[in-house]
Amino acid sequence: MELNPRQQKLAFAVIVVILVGLGVYLVLPDTTAAPRATNATATPPAPDAATPAPPPVSTPAPEAGSAVNIYQWLPFSRQDLVSAAAATAQAAGYYDTFSYTENGASYANRMSNLVTSQYQQVLESDYNTYGVAKQRTEDKQISTATAVINSLRSFGTSSLTFVVTISQHTRQVSGTSSSTGQYAVTVVNTGGRWQVDQIQPASAGNQ
Numbered sequence: 001m002e003l004n005p006r007q008q009k010l011a012f013a014v015i016v017v018i019l020v021g022l023g024v025y026l027v028l029p030d031t032t033a034a035p036r037a038t039n040a041t042a043t044p045p046a047p048d049a050a051t052p053a054p055p056p057v058s059t060p061a062p063e064a065g066s067a068v069n070i071y072q073w074l075p076f077s078r079q080d081l082v083s084a085a086a087a088t089a090q091a092a093g094y095y096d097t098f099s100y101t102e103n104g105a106s107y108a109n110r111m112s113n114l115v116t117s118q119y120q121q122v123l124e125s126d127y128n129t130y131g132v133a134k135q136r137t138e139d140k141q142i143s144t145a146t147a148v149i150n151s152l153r154s155f156g157t158s159s160l161t162f163v164v165t166i167s168q169h170t171r172q173v174s175g176t177s178s179s180t181g182q183y184a185v186t187v188v189n190t191g192g193r194w195q196v197d198q199i200q201p202a203s204a205g206n207q
Helices: 005-027 078-095 104-109 117-127 130-139
Strands: 142-155 159-172 175-190 193-201
Touching: 078 142, 078 159, 078 175, 078 193, 104 117, 117 130, 117 193
Parallel strands: none
Antiparallel strands: 142 159, 159 175, 175 193
């Protein structure tokens, strides 16, 4: 159907309004849409479980009541100490054991396995000292003695010095007597064997 002029103007006006509305719709932002996030900070992913650190290395404490091996700190073994102490106690006991009927060689030979050869000669010489030997014979002295180790005074890689108490019981023409004295007894390792190398009063030499 052909429109008259008036209808044509009206249709044109409606089309203009529709186009203007469509233009406005396309130009203005869409207020119905959710706003886009800006400067959004992404949530970091959860870190992986950390690998556990190895336990610290430490020296285990000794159990209560467990023995401590002190010989790991010493220049001699337990057997060395036992052998040295045995030689010390026997030689110290023989040191004041004698009879007026025996000579110096007999006295010193009693200790031949316990003392060094050099010290054996010293013992024999001391026993034969004129004044001492004369008094022993005149008084008919017979002496017996025992020795007790009190302490270890000093030690090295091949020598030990013990403090020893010697108890002496002497019988002679005038009667009997008893006495005690402290001595320093030094033993040395001679080819794997412990032998006494010196006996002297404990008050002499190093304390």
